Amino acid sequence: MEDLEKTLVESVPSLEDIKIFGKWPLIGVEVRDPSLKKYICLKPVYVPHTGGRHEHKRFGKAEVPIVERLINNLMRKARNTGKKNMTYNIVMKAFDLIYLKTGQNPVQILVRAIENAGPREETTRIMYGGIIYHVAVDVSPLRRIDLALRHIAEGARLCAFRSPKPIEECLADEIIAAASNDPKSFAISRKEEIERIALSSR
Numbered sequence: 606m607e608d609l610e611k612t613l614v615e616s617v618p619s620l621e622d623i624k625i626f627g628k629w630p631l632i633g634v635e636v637r638d639p640s641l642k643k644y645i646c647l648k649p650v651y652v653p654h655t656g657g658r659h660e661h662k663r664f665g666k667a668e669v670p671i672v673e674r675l676i677n678n679l680m681r682k683a684r685n686t687g688k689k690n691m692t693y694n695i696v697m698k699a700f701d702l703i704y705l706k707t708g709q710n711p712v713q714i715l716v717r718a719i720e721n722a723g724p725r726e727e728t729t730r731i732m733y734g735g736i737i738y739h740v741a742v743d744v745s746p747l748r749r750i751d752l753a754l755r756h757i758a759e760g761a762r763l764c765a766f767r768s769p770k771p772i773e774e775c776l777a778d779e780i781i782a783a784a785s786n787d788p789k790s791f792a793i794s795r796k797e798e799i800e801r802i803a804l805s806s807r
Contacts, residue, residue: 623649623650623651624649624651625649625650625651625653625670625672625712626697626700627651628700628701629700629704629710629711629712630649630710631647631648631649631650631712632649633710634647634710634712634713634716635713635716636716636720637717637720638720640746640749641719641720641723641746641749641750643667643746644666644667644746644747644750645671645716645719645750646667646668646669646670646671647670647671647712647716648668648670650670653670653672653673653676653693654673654689654693655668655669655670655673664747666747666751667747671712671715671716671719671750672696672712672715674750674754675696675715675754675757675758676689676692676693676696677689677692678754678755678757678758679692679695679696679758679761679762679776680692681755681758682762695772695773695776696776698773699711699773699774699776699777699780700712700777702773702774702777703777703780703781706777706781707781711780714780714781714784715780715784717783717784718753718757718779718780718781718783718784718792719750719753719754719757719783720753721753721783721784721786721792721793721796722752722753722756722757722783722790722792722793722795722796723744723749723750723752723753723796724744724749724752724795724796724799724800724803725743725744725749725800726741726742726743726744726799726800726803726804727741727742727744727799727800727802727803728740728741728742728802728803728806729742739802739806740806741803741804741806741807742803752795752796752799753783753792753796756791756792756795756796757776757779757780757783757791757792758776759791760775760779760790760791760792760795761775761776761779762775763791764778764779764791779791779792
């Protein structure tokens with residue numbers, strides 16, 4: 606009986622052994638932005654697929670692994686809707702390319718890209734006496750992550766559209782550019798545009 610218990614304990618993997626896609630550890634990935642720490646989920650998982658179990662509770666998105674949220678954003682447009690296995694493979698190949706180009710953990714690069722690409726201020730419409738005003742408002746941390754991931758996925762899609770460059774390479778380049786705060790990145794340029802419009806609406 607003791608031998609069986611010992612074997613079971615030894616067969617349970619430690620958190621360091623659990624790696625996303627079987628390659629990239631989530632332990633040690635650092636979130637520098639204090640406002641986003643609570644909302645970027647870095648729980649160690651083998652496969653980023655929760656099956657929508659977050660849907661029944663408020664702010665459940667914060668418990669979805671950040672890599673899965675990127676995969677879900679890549680499934681947005683008509684041709685890709687519901688093709689999770691295809692987008693899973695796209696992200697897996699993009700992470701391999703990120704590692705080859707930077708030599709760093711791709712999950713860490715993705716977190717840096719989200720921190721840089723999330724707009725801090727945007728505008729909302731306020732109706733007052735039949736007239737619509739645009740007023741600058743602060744962006745909540747959860748929406749900052751949503752917008753950053755949406756713009757990263759959209760930038761990769763636009764880069765690959767009618768281009769010989771595959772979407773995996775486009776996604777890798779977009780994430781690397783956003784992580785280094787490069788203005789050539791689609792996500793960074795969209796963030797600056799949103800913040801510029803908000804600044805003029807103060």
